[in-house]
Amino acid sequence: MAILTIFTQPQLLLLVGVGTFAGIYIGAIPGLSVTMAVSILISFTFSWDVYPAISLMVGIYMGGVYGGSRTAILLNIPGAPSAIATAMDGYPMAQKGEAGQAIGVTTVMSFFGGLIGILVLAVAAPFVADFAITFQPRDYMLLAVLGILLVGSLSSGSLVKGIFAGALGIAIGAVGRDPLTFAERFTFDLKLMEGGISFIAVMIGMFGVSEALQQLQNVNMKAVRQKIDKIVPSFGTVKKYLPLSLQTSSIGVIIGALPGTGGDIAALMAYDHAKRVTKNPEVPFGKGAMEGLVAPETANNAAVGGAFIPMMTLGIPGDAVTAIMIGALFIHGLNPGPMLMVDQPDMFWFIVGALLMANVFMLIFGLTGIKIFTKIVEMPRSIIIPLILLLSIVGAYAVNNSITDVYWMLGFGVFGYFMRHYGYPLGPVILGVILSRLLDDNWRRAIISEREDLGRFFEGIITSPLSLSLFIAVILIFVSQTPVWTAAKTRLFGKASS
Amino acid sequence: MDPDFRGDSDHHDGTSDATPGGYIEQRRPGELGFAIFLTLASLFLLYNAYGISGFKALSSPGSVPMATTLVMAVSAFIVTLRTSRLSKVAHETLSKDILPIMVILFIGFLIIFGLLLKPLGFVLTAALFLTVAIKVLARKGWGYTLTVALGSLVVIWIVFRVVFTVLLPAGILPEAEFIQFFRNLMSGGAS
Numbered sequence: 049m050a051i052l053t054i055f056t057q058p059q060l061l062l063l064v065g066v067g068t069f070a071g072i073y074i075g076a077i078p079g080l081s082v083t084m085a086v087s088i089l090i091s092f093t094f095s096w097d098v099y100p101a102i103s104l105m106v107g108i109y110m111g112g113v114y115g116g117s118r119t120a121i122l123l124n125i126p127g128a129p130s131a132i133a134t135a136m137d138g139y140p141m142a143q144k145g146e147a148g149q150a151i152g153v154t155t156v157m158s159f160f161g162g163l164i165g166i167l168v169l170a171v172a173a174p175f176v177a178d179f180a181i182t183f184q185p186r187d188y189m190l191l192a193v194l195g196i197l198l199v200g201s202l203s204s205g206s207l208v209k210g211i212f213a214g215a216l217g218i219a220i221g222a223v224g225r226d227p228l229t230f231a232e233r234f235t236f237d238l239k240l241m242e243g244g245i246s247f248i249a250v251m252i253g254m255f256g257v258s259e260a261l262q263q264l265q266n267v268n269m270k271a272v273r274q275k276i277d278k279i280v281p282s283f284g285t286v287k288k289y290l291p292l293s294l295q296t297s298s299i300g301v302i303i304g305a306l307p308g309t310g311g312d313i314a315a316l317m318a319y320d321h322a323k324r325v326t327k328n329p330e331v332p333f334g335k336g337a338m339e340g341l342v343a344p345e346t347a348n349n350a351a352v353g354g355a356f357i358p359m360m361t362l363g364i365p366g367d368a369v370t371a372i373m374i375g376a377l378f379i380h381g382l383n384p385g386p387m388l389m390v391d392q393p394d395m396f397w398f399i400v401g402a403l404l405m406a407n408v409f410m411l412i413f414g415l416t417g418i419k420i421f422t423k424i425v426e427m428p429r430s431i432i433i434p435l436i437l438l439l440s441i442v443g444a445y446a447v448n449n450s451i452t453d454v455y456w457m458l459g460f461g462v463f464g465y466f467m468r469h470y471g472y473p474l475g476p477v478i479l480g481v482i483l484s485r486l487l488d489d490n491w492r493r494a495i496i497s498e499r500e501d502l503g504r505f506f507e508g509i510i511t512s513p514l515s516l517s518l519f520i521a522v523i524l525i526f527v528s529q530t531p532v533w534t535a536a537k538t539r540l541f542g543k544a545s546s
Numbered sequence: 547m548d549p550d551f552r553g554d555s556d557h558h559d560g561t562s563d564a565t566p567g568g569y570i571e572q573r574r575p576g577e578l579g580f581a582i583f584l585t586l587a588s589l590f591l592l593y594n595a596y597g598i599s600g601f602k603a604l605s606s607p608g609s610v611p612m613a614t615t616l617v618m619a620v621s622a623f624i625v626t627l628r629t630s631r632l633s634k635v636a637h638e639t640l641s642k643d644i645l646p647i648m649v650i651l652f653i654g655f656l657i658i659f660g661l662l663l664k665p666l667g668f669v670l671t672a673a674l675f676l677t678v679a680i681k682v683l684a685r686k687g688w689g690y691t692l693t694v695a696l697g698s699l700v701v702i703w704i705v706f707r708v709v710f711t712v713l714l715p716a717g718i719l720p721e722a723e724f725i726q727f728f729r730n731l732m733s734g735g736a737s
Contacts (some may be wrong), residue, residue, distance in 0.1 A: 092706065095711070208621045208624050208628075209625060212584065212617075212622055212625065215617040215618040215621065216614075216618055218610065218614040219591060219595075219615055222610060222611045222614070226607035228607065231599060231607040232598070233598050233607060233608070233611055234591065234594060234595070234611065236594070261649050261652060261653070264646070264648045264649050265646065265649075267683055428684065429683070430680060430683035431683075431684070431694055433683060434676050434679035434683065434695075435676075435702075437652070437655075438672055441656070441659060441660075441663075442668075442702070442706055445663070445714065446706075446712045446713070449713055451660060451663060454663065458656050458657065462653060465649070466576075466580055469574065469644055470576075470577045470581075471569075484610075491605075491610055492609070492610075495604045495605045500604050500605060502604065
């Protein structure tokens with residue numbers, strides 16, 4: 049039983065624990081993100097065995113998603129994107145002297161949400177993988193397009209900008225020699241371009257350097273300290289919010305499992321759901337409503353398990369972090385997708401076990417050490433920013449021992465900086481880079497099997513229920529951005545819900 | 547705070563994919579220029595993608611690059627059109643809100659870091675970078691700056707060079723000899 053591997057090997061258990069602990073702090077320190085940490089970490093752990101590397105990354109992921117809530121509550125600064133919704137009610141609670149209670153409930157509910165996410169992953173993934181074996185190349189192609197479009201449409205106000213970002217990612221992923229024909233693509237006759245652009249350099253640049261440059265504008269931002277009292281919540285409090293947490297965990301798992309969407313979107317949608325279903329909250333939303341804490345925190349941690357479902361079964365990332373994790377598995381010679389589940393089910397069960405342990409560690413670390421925590425997260429940005437930049441350089445260099453990768457990282461960092469400022473989402477770029485090969489290979493396989501005939505290709509889509517569903521989903525994303533759809537939605541549901 | 551602003555009230559906008567920076571109904575300084583640059587760059591890449599295999603076959607190596615760069619060009623053009631119709635954000639300037647001197651300075655630091663990394667080596671370049679960067683950002687005395695910079699560098703060097711065994715350029719410092727000396731010392735102490 050591979051699920052037990054993590055419990056029987058102290059070294060792996062330690063790595064999950066260290067990862068979760070580090071993840072909580074990384075997630076909590078404003079300016080450090082889980083995506084950034086995992087992308088930098090890949091470059092340092094690529095020479096390790098796969099189990100220790102995955103143990104550390106899973107711990108950081110789980111801890112990081114939770115850690116963001118701490119600073120959201122204490123300092124009104126969401127440490128991670130998935131904690132944006134948490135700040136809305138968490139900080140008002142802290143201002144009223146209820147920071148300890150807010151942290152306690154958040155921790156227990158994050159544990160609960162995480163547990164549900166992992167359970168759904170364990171139960172659903174083998175079925176999805178069995179089903180995925182029947183997928184045709186065109187289905188994979190459509191899934192990849194759907195994933196990129198979903199993250200583009202949900203993560204930014206402008207679908208067009210999301211589409212641009214996704215297409216840019218695919219183009220970056222295509223740089224170098226074509227693996228099938230050895231034709232040069234976007235190499236500009238330069239030798240150094242023939243091997244392609246290291247996706248790790250792109251990721252570290254986009255998430256590490258650009259974020260650090262962005263943070264330069266907030267160097268002198270002062271945090272407001274809060275008093276912390278009783279932390280462990282009573283059983284009655286937990287029981288009271290259990291029905292809501294079940295609903296929002298489900299939202300988290302589903303949103304997390306959609307290719308391309310992660311904890312941040314799940315948390316915002318869960319918060320919105322809580323607002324709609326809680327008719328008479330004891331405290332109004334936005335002023336310290338406990339429901340406003342429970343909903344996003346269960347959802348964002350449930351989304352972690354959900355995000356692993358498409359990653360493990362289809363090889364399509366559920367969010368930016370799992371996109372990077374796919375990269376890590378590639379580096380270790382593994383190819384996530386339905387065949388991984390068939391050929392190496394141990395890897396899947398090992399990840400489930402690691403997630404489970406990370407969730408337990410999160411509960412333990414979450415309810416302890418808060419006084420030291422507040423001191424560490426207040427580390428001045430004047431120190432953090434240079435350190436992030438230094439680690440980014442070391443990370444980019446370490447993969448291929450190449451200065452060229454450092455320059456790619458810097459280039460993408462500056463480019464990502466402008467993209468952030470002008471409202472272009474970065475998630476689709478990374479998704480595009482990771483999915484570029486899958487999309488390209490499957491498109492070519494699909495069209496060759498249809499003898500280069502577009503008519504036959506579309507006929508194949510229409511006659512297959514799965515392909516047709518995916519195709520309709522892609523079309524719906526476009527239609528949902530048109531004024532006709534917005535007008536129809538407003539007419540049906542009223543303005544408030546739109 | 548402008549109600550259309552998509553970031554948060556503390557101005558650390560764009561830290562999340564769920565809430566990228568920018569405004570919904572207004573354009574920031576340089577936003578139109580950036581959109582035009584993206585359109586032109588996409589068109590250049592489309593031309594380059596056409597050169598891979600032309601319209602030879604739908605399964606040719608250039609088909610996906612052509613399709614993606616076409617999508618890039620069209621979407622960037624739409625963004626340019628939309629952006630050009632928006633009114634400017636009144637209180638923002640390029641030099642204050644988008645590309646302040648501090649950001650330009652740090653981009654310069656990083657370029658210099660890249661240039662010096664091979665000839666000088668990681669330890670010296672990183673020491674130089676951390677000292678200058680922390681001095682510029684923290685604006686505290688040399689004692690504080692050097693203690694924090696060199697202390698952090700020692701921790702980073704031990705973690706990545708010794709624990710993770712990441713190979714970093716040695717440059718002019720006899721790093722390998724130092725590590726060997728250190729190991730001999732440890733093994734001698736053990737025996």
